[in-house]
Amino acid sequence: MKKQTAGHDLLGDFAPKFAELNDDVLFGQVWSRTDKLSERERIMITMACLQAQGAFPQLEHHMQHAKEFGITKDEMVEMITQLAFYGGWPKAWSAMNLAKKIYKD
Known part of the structure; x- marks a missing residue:
């Protein structure tokens, strides 16, 4: 799976925590759980x-x-x-x- 960076790219300066949650948690941790889905x-x-x-x-x-x-x-x-x-x-x-x-x- 390709690493998601849209949050950091588009909102990183404005909303760094939101960008982190989007890229690292949602698309990093959750989407990567391919053993579950x-x-x-x-x-x-x-x-x-x-x-x-x-x-x-x-x-x-x-x-x-x-x-x-x-x-x-x-x-x-x-x-x-x-x-x-x-x-x-x-x-x-x-x-x-x-x-x-x-x-x-």
């Missing part, structure tokens, strides 16, 4: 939560990561469709448009 499972769970919350800037980042990790367009579309019934139809529309942008090629 695989990275693929963590990506899918995270995207489900972000879509349900309507946190689309964060969802876009995680969708890109999912694509790089090997989650196919068909799998992404199926996840969004499944979540539409539990998290809200308008949020699914927004998520589907993000996926369409990410999987355009």
Whole structure:
């Protein structure tokens, strides 16, 4: 797993503790526990939560990561469709448009 530095890069000077928690705890300690859940499972769970919350800037980042990790367009579309019934139809529309942008090629 690639070391996460977004917190330090974007907020390190402004909010150093938040940056540390983001990079070192969430993405360093929690995401690295692949003996508990695989990275693929963590990506899918995270995207489900972000879509349900309507946190689309964060969802876009995680969708890109999912694509790089090997989650196919068909799998992404199926996840969004499944979540539409539990998290809200308008949020699914927004998520589907993000996926369409990410999987355009």
